[in-house]
Amino acid sequence: xxxxxxxxxxxxxxxxxxxxxxxxxxxxxxxxATAFRHPRLGQSTGFDYSRTKSPTRKxxxxxxxALESGDAGFACSSGMAALQTIFTLFSQGDHLIVSLDLxxxxxxxxxxxxxxxxxxxxxxxxxxxxxxxxVRQPNTKALIIETxxxxxxxxxxxxxxxxxxxxxxxxxxxxxxxxTPYFQRPLELGADIVIHSAxxxxxxxxxxxxxxxxxxxxxxxDEIAFLHNSIGAVxxxxxxxxxxxxxxxxxxxxxRHEANALAIAKHLDAHPEIAEVFHPGLPDHPGYDIQxxxxxxxxxxxxxxxxxxxxxxxxxxxxxxxxxxxxxxxVESLMTYPAVQTHADIPLEIREAVGxxxxxxxxxVGVEHVDDLIADLDQAIxxxxxxxxxxxx
Ligand SMILES: *Cc1c(COP(=O)(O)O)cnc(C)c1O
Numbered sequence: 001x002x003x004x005x006x007x008x009x010x011x012x013x014x015x016x017x018x019x020x021x022x023x024x025x026x027x028x029x030x031x032x033a034t035a036f037r038h039p040r041l042g043q044s045t046g047f048d049y050s051r052t053k054s055p056t057r058k059x060x061x062x063x064x065x066a067l068e069s070g071d072a073g074f075a076c077s078s079g080m081a082a083l084q085t086i087f088t089l090f091s092q093g094d095h096l097i098v099s100l101d102l103x104x105x106x107x108x109x110x111x112x113x114x115x116x117x118x119x120x121x122x123x124x125x126x127x128x129x130x131x132x133x134x135v136r137q138p139n140t141k142a143l144i145i146e147t148x149x150x151x152x153x154x155x156x157x158x159x160x161x162x163x164x165x166x167x168x169x170x171x172x173x174x175x176x177x178x179x180t181p182y183f184q185r186p187l188e189l190g191a192d193i194v195i196h197s198a199x200x201x202x203x204x205x206x207x208x209x210x211x212x213x214x215x216x217x218x219x220x221x222d223e224i225a226f227l228h229n230s231i232g233a234v235x236x237x238x239x240x241x242x243x244x245x246x247x248x249x250x251x252x253x254x255x256r257h258e259a260n261a262l263a264i265a266k267h268l269d270a271h272p273e274i275a276e277v278f279h280p281g282l283p284d285h286p287g288y289d290i291q292x293x294x295x296x297x298x299x300x301x302x303x304x305x306x307x308x309x310x311x312x313x314x315x316x317x318x319x320x321x322x323x324x325x326x327x328x329x330x331v332e333s334l335m336t337y338p339a340v341q342t343h344a345d346i347p348l349e350i351r352e353a354v355g356x357x358x359x360x361x362x363x364x365v366g367v368e369h370v371d372d373l374i375a376d377l378d379q380a381i382x383x384x385x386x387x388x389x390x391x392x393x
Pocket of ligand 1: 078175177
């Protein structure tokens with residue numbers, strides 16, 4: 001599995017498949033043990049206590065590290081647990097620079113929890129080097145990037161942001177949840193740490209909550225290993241198995257998510273009731289060129305604005321195939337209303353400054369047939385139009 005010469009599709013399909021030498025089982029087993037016998041005093045099988053290291057989790061962690069071209073992987077009980085483990089690198093008085101249009105839970109963690117420990121943050125467009133320079137302080141320790149951002153799909157040039165950060169001795173952390181290593185590998189572009197909410201595309205079936213951290217370099221890997229063990233927000237053996245099971249089909253799913261999302265984005269872009277579509281695979285998107293250069297594809301989520309905010313409620317009520325639900329990255333299509341759901345914890349003025357307003361819907365496009373998805377959207381938009389404006393064209 002760790003054979004880096006193989007294509008990523010082959011490495012994904014074979015996660016854990018050659019790791020079990022005793023029986024040759026092609027799926028790595030769930031080792032439901034917290035304690036491991038020592039052969040004798042001063043000896044260890046490599047496993048002592050499962051918070052520190054656990055066999056099933058280790059196969060997942062090694063796979064994650066290899067897929068992201070990193071040196072070490074760490075599986076956590078959720079994406080937020082992974083972020084909290086990373087943030088524990090920082091101390092009172094440290095300052096962070098963070099992408100403006102940020103996942104709401106990350107914003108909440110920084111503002112409501114890190115703030116209590118004297119860690120501050122500035123939120124900017126991380127693709128704007130002048131803006132980065134403007135908010136940089138002598139105590140700035142890290143640059144936290146989401147690209148694309150969610151829900152507005154703003155793109156950051158990872159390589160130039162990392163070059164800027166390195167020049168100032170600042171650590172770069174990239175949340176690669178939306179892209180996955182199948183489409184984008186930030187460590188190859190100069191980042192120090194990659195974090196995933198594996199609850200999304202990596203798991204892929206809306207049935208496992210998990211987070212992953214992948215680090216570059218021995219010193220940083222050792223530091224995160226210490227924090228991962230000390231904090232203890234680690235992934236269970238059965239969830240580790242469930243996640244690997246999902247990751248085996250990542251390439252197939254991402255190809256379908258990408259194709260469906262792009263086709264639907266183009267359809268909505270030409271729809272009279274839709275005011276704006278935010279998808280970095282559309283040539284008029286401001287991040288199109290950077291995205292094409294640094295990634296080999298596009299994620300399966302995008303967002304769009306309806307012409308009139310009154311359309312939102314009847315559209316959500318009229319959808320049949322597409323579920324009105326939070327989260328993203330699963331095989332089932334989900335529609336979210338960011339202003340009142342995922343981004344409710346972000347203050348109104350910040351939300352409106354970036355454009356997360358009451359006309360914005362986010363669509364996590366699943367792997368259903370694209371014609372069925374388009375038909376469902378069209379009928380829901382038409383139902384909303386009739387309800388708001390009456391039957392006449
Ligand atoms: C969902 C998400 C998280 C949080 O992950 P959980 O697994 O829900 O804890 C962090 N970052 C991004 C971009 C996400 O989409």
